[in-house]
Amino acid sequence: MKPKIIVANWKCNPESSQEAQKLFGISDKKNVVIAAPYLFLHLGKELTYAQLGAQDAFLDNGAFTGEVSSRQLVKAGVKSVILGHSERRIYFGETDELIVQKAKAALDFGLSVIICIGESQREREEGTMMAGRTIRRDVINSLSGIPPKRSGKITVAYEPIWAIGTGETPNPTDINERAKLIKSTAESLGLFGVNVLYGGSVDENNCSDFLNQPEIDGLLVGGASLVSEKIAKIIKIMNNLNGDIYPVVHKEVPTKPKPAKEVKKLTKTKTAKK
Ligand code: PGA
Secondary structure, X not given: OOOOEEEXXXXXXXXXXHHHHHXXXXXXXXXXXXXXXXXXXXXXXXXXXXXXXXXXXXXXXXXXXXXXXXXXXHHOOOXXXXXOOHHHHHHOOOOHHHHHHHHHHHHXXXXXXXXXXXXOHHHHHOOHHHHHHHHHHHHHHHHOOOOHHHHHHEEEEEXXXXXXXXXXOOOHXXXXXXXXXXXXXXXXXXXXXXXXXXXXXXXOOOHHHHHOOOOOOEEEEOHHHXXXXXXXXXXXXXXXXXOOXXXXXXXXXXXXXXXXXXXXXXXXXXXXXX
């Protein structure tokens, strides 16, 4: 079995450096990525086993008030970045087009990317057939145009929006089938070996149900990653399954940072209007 990974998504938490320091310490284990807020990234530089991650990344440096670029994140020791989380799509209007551009830029700078997709409650109500179509559509829209040579650094996090922070989780065997569909759709785009994570109300009690599914390569954990006892237990369960295997997220040596080709186009269109 492939080694599993846990990505801890702290979102806009915790409140203080002291709390962040404590959480870093608890989650500093093999096969873990800690996606901390920008504010606390410097505290994660001392991580021994876990990888430092971020929750978003802009295309490049420049006159983009409030943004943080992939180029800066690499310099700050970040190895992986979450892109297109449903909260960014819903609250900050991020489009598939922007997410693909961010992914290409992040990959150019040597980061691994964790691209989030997942159906809404309305799409869920439309049924399983529709969920399959939604997944194919989301994979195609969020990954099209990413060069196949980058496949080894791409992870898709499948997070049904209705499961995020609600305590409601889907059937793990259904998610296993969906992970298979995500992989085959990615392969149709020339992207082989993409990892698939499940996210949405994962906790210490349900994590092994998902981790034991062969097509699910790991978990994206939100709320439970902020509670010391919970995240410690989840990581322990995962690493018991893995044995002593190193992370699968960051497989390649980072490529030399070079300017993202897409940044000019975006600055002329969307960003310039803001
Ligand atoms: P949750 O969040 O674990 O709190 O549901 C998951 C996520 O949004 O990444």
